[in-house]
Amino acid sequence: MKISREKSFMVDPFLFLYIVTILLTIAHVSGDSNTTTEIPKEFTAVPGQLNTRFEPLLTDSNGIFAFGFLPIGPTKLDLAIIHLPSSQPIWRAGPSILPNWASTTTFSFDGNLVLTDTSIQKQPLWSSNSEGGDFVDLQRTSNLQINKFAGEDTPVWQSFDHPFDTLVQGQNLTSLASLTTSDKQYAFRIRSPYIALYMILSGDQEVNYWRHAALKAASERDIYAQVNATGFLGIYNLTDGYRLDVIPFDSFQRGVVGFHRLTIQSDGNLYAYYWDNKTWNLVYVAVTEPCGLPGKCGSYGLCVPGKSVCSCLVNGTDGCLQTDSGDFCGTNSNDFTVVRKSGVTVEYTDIMVTEHVSSLADCENICQSNCSCWGALFVSTTNNCYMMDYPIQTLEAAGDTHQGYFKVRPHGAAGGAKNGHKTVIAIVVIFTLIFAALAAYGGYWFWERKRNRLPRVNLGGQPSQEMTPGPYRDLKTMPT
Ligand SMILES: *[C@@H]1O[C@H](CO)[C@@H](O)[C@H](O)[C@H]1NC(C)=O
Ligand SMILES: *[C@@H]1O[C@H](CO)[C@@H](O)[C@H](O)[C@H]1NC(C)=O
Numbered sequence: 001m002k003i004s005r006e007k008s009f010m011v012d013p014f015l016f017l018y019i020v021t022i023l024l025t026i027a028h029v030s031g032d033s034n035t036t037t038e039i040p041k042e043f044t045a046v047p048g049q050l051n052t053r054f055e056p057l058l059t060d061s062n063g064i065f066a067f068g069f070l071p072i073g074p075t076k077l078d079l080a081i082i083h084l085p086s087s088q089p090i091w092r093a094g095p096s097i098l099p100n101w102a103s104t105t106t107f108s109f110d111g112n113l114v115l116t117d118t119s120i121q122k123q124p125l126w127s128s129n130s131e132g133g134d135f136v137d138l139q140r141t142s143n144l145q146i147n148k149f150a151g152e153d154t155p156v157w158q159s160f161d162h163p164f165d166t167l168v169q170g171q172n173l174t175s176l177a178s179l180t181t182s183d184k185q186y187a188f189r190i191r192s193p194y195i196a197l198y199m200i201l202s203g204d205q206e207v208n209y210w211r212h213a214a215l216k217a218a219s220e221r222d223i224y225a226q227v228n229a230t231g232f233l234g235i236y237n238l239t240d241g242y243r244l245d246v247i248p249f250d251s252f253q254r255g256v257v258g259f260h261r262l263t264i265q266s267d268g269n270l271y272a273y274y275w276d277n278k279t280w281n282l283v284y285v286a287v288t289e290p291c292g293l294p295g296k297c298g299s300y301g302l303c304v305p306g307k308s309v310c311s312c313l314v315n316g317t318d319g320c321l322q323t324d325s326g327d328f329c330g331t332n333s334n335d336f337t338v339v340r341k342s343g344v345t346v347e348y349t350d351i352m353v354t355e356h357v358s359s360l361a362d363c364e365n366i367c368q369s370n371c372s373c374w375g376a377l378f379v380s381t382t383n384n385c386y387m388m389d390y391p392i393q394t395l396e397a398a399g400d401t402h403q404g405y406f407k408v409r410p411h412g413a414a415g416g417a418k419n420g421h422k423t424v425i426a427i428v429v430i431f432t433l434i435f436a437a438l439a440a441y442g443g444y445w446f447w448e449r450k451r452n453r454l455p456r457v458n459l460g461g462q463p464s465q466e467m468t469p470g471p472y473r474d475l476k477t478m479p480t
């Protein structure tokens with residue numbers, strides 16, 4: 001219970017600051033600046049004074065969308081397209097290194113969109129990798145395009161082909177692109193015949209925790225998805241545009257006229273909203289049970305459905321045990337301990353690697369002897385055994401017909417038993433040093449207090465009694 005309360009307050013202060021900054025930022029944006037609707041060749045721009053405002057460079061002809069410099073955190077920026085009435089960013093260039101909001105940063109167009117910060121590196125931090133364009137404009141759909149004056153109708157490059165975390169209505173999402181959170185931890189992808197959500201772990205490991213199969217899709221056909229203005233996510237055949245499936249939003253067939261978008265958010269869930277000229281209305285959520293999100297309670301965390309309360313399957317030093325990446329293959333294949341837990345499952349067993357087994361022991365054996373297996377879930381009513389070939393993420397509390405088997409790396413991970421031993425020694429040494437330091441400090445404090453008694457009395461105040469020897473008592477309960 002205690003843990004769960006703490007969990008819910010564990011908002012990263014930097015993330016919080018960052019969100020507040022963005023919100024403040026964006027609240028100030030207005031369409032009043034004298035931006036153009038076309039960027040010509042040889043255009044360059046440098047961000048103005050460091051402030052918390054979006055700095056538009058280009059707007060669409062209706063003045064609904066703008067392209068420009070978006071402040072990220074207190075000192076960085078990104079190129080972005082925002083929806084002006086709501087100040088909502090709907091596209092970002094998303095370079096892996098963000099440039100500083102400083103005069104060293106330049107945006108330019110020479111047929112190729114280029115973002116450079118010479119204080120970081122000479123080479124561009126981001127570019128559209130295109131050539132031969134004559135001008136840039138922002139379509140009324142919010143699509144940023146590099147076009148030619150004459151010749152082909154198709155643009156040289158368009159932002160619609162390079163989405164960030166959002167798909168706007170009319171924009172196609174194919175298997176060539178994906179929506180990702182800005183921390184690159186989660187992705188929404190097209191994997192014919194599915195659309196799916198993934199958690200991305202280091203070392204190429206991924207957790208697929210949500211999947212929707214296009215109703216009429218044959219697996220060999222390539223599909224794409226598009227948000228429809230009447231309130232649904234359509235899934236289409238790439239070759240002929242034939243509609244294979246419809247995922248309706250709450251706004252579907254309600255006669256609403258508004259601008260729809262689909263966004264993957266930092267919790268890893270996929271949301272659809274429509275703008276009714278006043279606010280963004282939430283009209284769709286992909287994962288409806290919050291405990292179904294693998295990051296909900298962190299690694300080795302346990303989530304209680306309905307309440308979204310978190311506790312730990314395995315305790316760590318600060319919250320639940322943190323997982324390493326990788327697997328148990330190689331020389332340290334047997335270097336793990338096992339945690340068994342009754343009454344745990346995940347929401348997404350139906351899309352996991354499944355083995356039909358005759359008993360819980362069989363299920364455990366399969367996982368135990370497979371070095372890429374991190375854990376297995378057994379359901380006694382069906383005799384299904386579900387394999388987790390990735391470090392254990394949030395599990396969900398369930399009935400006793402569900403059994404869990406989980407591998408736990410010894411502290412210090414990859415190095416094996418010797419390293420584990422070293423870690424224990426290190427911990428003992430650290431605690432001893434802390435104890436020594438505290439003891440020394442305590443002695444010093446006692447001495448100081450004695451020494452200072454006279455002057456304090458002279459000043460007419462009581463000596464401070466706040467500093468009670470609390471640390472000593474705590475130390476006794478410390479593990480060594
Ligand atoms: C845009 O604004 C700047 C300064 O606010 C001004 O110097 C410039 O002439 C304006 N340009 C146009 C096209 O109005
Ligand atoms: C989306 O894909 C369809 C089918 O390939 C195509 O006809 C349409 O022009 C595309 N839309 C955009 C905005 O690229």
Ligand SMILES: *[C@@H]1O[C@H](CO)[C@@H](O)[C@H](O)[C@H]1NC(C)=O
Pocket residue numbers: 001002003312313314315
């Ligand atoms: C983890 O710690 C909490 C509180 O310190 C305790 O209630 C819980 O039983 C522990 N869980 C395990 C699996 O050790």
Ligand SMILES: *[C@@H]1O[C@H](CO)[C@@H](O)[C@H](O)[C@H]1NC(C)=O
Pocket residue numbers: 353370371372373387388389
């Ligand atoms: C081990 O598990 C992985 C993932 O579940 C599976 O792909 C692989 O075939 C298994 N290996 C063996 C030897 O069973």
